Amino acid sequence: MSAHAAQHGDPNKLGHGERSSSELGPAPKRIVVAYGFWIFLLSDFIMFAAFFAAYAVLSSETAGGPAGRDLFDLPLVQWETAILLLSSFACGMAGIATMVRHHVWFQVSMAATALLGAGFLALELYEFTHLIGEGAGPGRSAFLSSFFALVGLHGVHVALGLIWLTTMMAQVWSKGFREDISRRIACFALFWHALDIIWVALFTVVYLLGVRS
């Protein structure tokens, strides 16, 4: 049975053909590595779920201090959202550049991803320093503790992603699109897109629902 027939045969019978998938031997490393990283990302989502749950439970416990509707600056959040979405798109372009092994395209898209990610972090740091300056730091109330923990956890992920991103740029620069480096780029792209998914949950639950309650 040729690979062609296996790919274009009955889609509901894949892996149930003449040869079982266990007879085909181990899956390619590309799939094993990305699948393992996918499992890690899902466990990361579960950690974020715990922080989201803490925030949702504590969001009304302001201890007489400011609530979300007094603090949140929606235009700033709009900018953060737009920048992170553009960064995700640029990361996708870098993924395509990896597919066709185009150096200039890759470096330009990764640099755009990095600049947009750094811009997002700068806006978030501005927001945090602004809040702390107003006396609404993480020590003010349970609401603010959980707010800084949740948004800060996302920010830490973005910062780690930026370090990973520049490492990948340097590795492609010095070693080219080697098999192992391409696998790392694929994992990085998964990580960066996953951070954007978490930000969607975050701006909805924390900011949009927060200014209403």
Next chain:
Amino acid sequence: MSDQRHDGQHTGDDKAPGEKDETESVSAAIRGYAIGFGLAAILTIASFWAQGTGLIYGPGVPVALVALAAAQMGVHLVFFLHVTSGPDNTNNVMALAFGVLIVALVMVGSLWIMAHLNHNLMPMSAAMEMGR
């Protein structure tokens, strides 16, 4: 065997998470990301609009916001992470479904239990009154 590579590994029927269709042309791949970007932008703008507008019945706004967020996460998963319902993606989708189950249990469970505790426990001020 045409589906055996030189390293003795099969090319397989599965796709890695985030893996694009290899037969896809570069322009089609870019178009995929552009469509995803456009849909995500529309949904984001709709979320911020729904928050500020008076056109939607007040108590319905949180429902609309959650629905828009869920839709946008779906758009990200399909167009950026390339998670599809195809048979080559079964393992990725099963893992995702398990992750979503645990996330839902943690979120709903916490909110449920804490709401009941808040409801059944004496308010702090009343407890302090009794201690006197």
